[in-house]
Every structure is written in C-alpha cells, then in structure tokens.
Amino acid sequence: MKYSKEIVALAAASLLALAACSGGNGASAEKTAAAAASASTEAAAPVELNVFAAASLNKAFPEIADTVLKESDPNIKVTFNFQGSSTLVDQMKEGAPADVFASADQKNMTKATDAKLVDTPKPFASNFLTLIVPKGNPAKITGLDSSLDGKKLVVCAQGVPCGNATRQLAEKLGITLNPVSEEQKVTDVRAKVESGEADAGLVYATDAKAAGDKVEIVEIPRANEVVNSYPITVTISAKNKEAGQKFIDAVLSEKGQAVLKKYGFSEPTSSDKG
Numbered sequence: 001m002k003y004s005k006e007i008v009a010l011a012a013a014s015l016l017a018l019a020a021c022s023g024g025n026g027a028s029a030e031k032t033a034a035a036a037a038s039a040s041t042e043a044a045a046p047v048e049l050n051v052f053a054a055a056s057l058n059k060a061f062p063e064i065a066d067t068v069l070k071e072s073d074p075n076i077k078v079t080f081n082f083q084g085s086s087t088l089v090d091q092m093k094e095g096a097p098a099d100v101f102a103s104a105d106q107k108n109m110t111k112a113t114d115a116k117l118v119d120t121p122k123p124f125a126s127n128f129l130t131l132i133v134p135k136g137n138p139a140k141i142t143g144l145d146s147s148l149d150g151k152k153l154v155v156c157a158q159g160v161p162c163g164n165a166t167r168q169l170a171e172k173l174g175i176t177l178n179p180v181s182e183e184q185k186v187t188d189v190r191a192k193v194e195s196g197e198a199d200a201g202l203v204y205a206t207d208a209k210a211a212g213d214k215v216e217i218v219e220i221p222r223a224n225e226v227v228n229s230y231p232i233t234v235t236i237s238a239k240n241k242e243a244g245q246k247f248i249d250a251v252l253s254e255k256g257q258a259v260l261k262k263y264g265f266s267e268p269t270s271s272d273k274g
Contacts, residue, residue, distance in 0.1 A: 054104035
C-alpha cells in the first residue's frame, strides 16, 4: 500500500507540472478542440425538410425520399404532411411550416401562388379518376349509371382536387351523382371501399392501384378526358430552399419519375410542360 500511495502522489505531481508548463497553450488547444467538435456536430446534424403533399402521393414520395433523394444528399431528413390539397393550402395560410408544396391540381396551387405562399411551380405528374368497388363487387355496380341507385357511393368533397375532377367528369357525362359522403382525402374514399363501408368510390387511378386486390375497377367512359396535373414548388417561407430544391430535383429526375410511374402516375401532359 505504501508504494501505491507514493506512485499516485508522483503521478499527480507530474500532471500538475505538465499543466503549468502548458500554460495558455493548453487552454487554447482545448478551445480549438471544442470548436472543431462543435463544427463536426453541426456538419453531421440532419437538415429538416417539411413537405406538404397531396394525399395520393403518400406512397410514391416517401420512396423517392428514401432512395433518389438519399443518393444525392443523405443528410436531408424529410417529414411529410399528406392531406387534401385544399387543406394543405389552408394550413399554410394559417402559418404551418412547409418547405415544399405538391398539389394534386393546378387550381389549389394557384390559390397558394395568389396568396404568395409559394415560388413558381413545375408539373411533375398527372392522374385521372376511376371507379372502384369492394372485392367481388357485392353491390353489382356496372358504372356511373342506374346500378348506383340506392347504393352507397363515396366521392371526394368539392374543393379537393379529386372532388373537382369528379364534378368535371359528371358534367362531361351529363349525369348527377348522389354520394352518401364526401371526403377531404382521396385515401379516405379508398379506405371506405376497401372496408366494404361503401359500395363504390371515385378515386384516382393511383389509389386503385395502391388498393391492389382489395378492390375491383369498374371502367368509366371518358375518364381520361379529365386529367389532374400535379405541380410542385418550394414555399416562400422555406427554412432551407436548397434542400427543398434537391427534393424537387429528385422528383423530377428520371429515377423519381420511374417511382411515380410504378405507383400509377402518368407524365405531365404536353400542355403542362409548356
């Protein structure tokens, strides 16, 4: 024990002497090391990006973020808010933090532009409506016709892109629809048909594809004449416009377009491309 105490005392004395010899240089070195560590931590900190996107993009966009965007910049962490486009515009007007806005139609993007919420948008995809029924088609729906009489049809609400498209399609076909409910999100329409709560629902072709074998598709004449163009842009209040633009570039890239196509989206129409 005697020798142990002597060794400890000697070591302590040596450390004190070393600190005294170092003087101000030691403090300077500590500050430099601390600054370097802080800079390294800041460089490694993820860039937060809030993307407000139409509900119909809830499968394609996360995949683009996890694959295409990650290849170009793995430091960007994307948080999505998937709602009806009109709801998203209202949220942004109320001050909700959004860096990127992707709408399911030009009408709601124009609302955002007129309110000076966003920069100049670019079209990146298009979509059209189709009629879906539960697997097996228990209500024997044959189309937007008399087979819907007394049946539970669900559509999107007016103001929501898929609701606006529903109204346009009904006008083209010269028919009057009598839905039992109107939803704020196209995914809610799909969910009611999948569960059997509704006998039929008007959704985007992409939603019909996403539902898989849970539903069946009933062809609608002239459905491809009502096409919704999807525009995307960085918001005026974006905290990191560079990261937002990187996400948009990923969506517009060849790989991003391939992901969208996989989920049933079509390319922007020639008129959209200008």
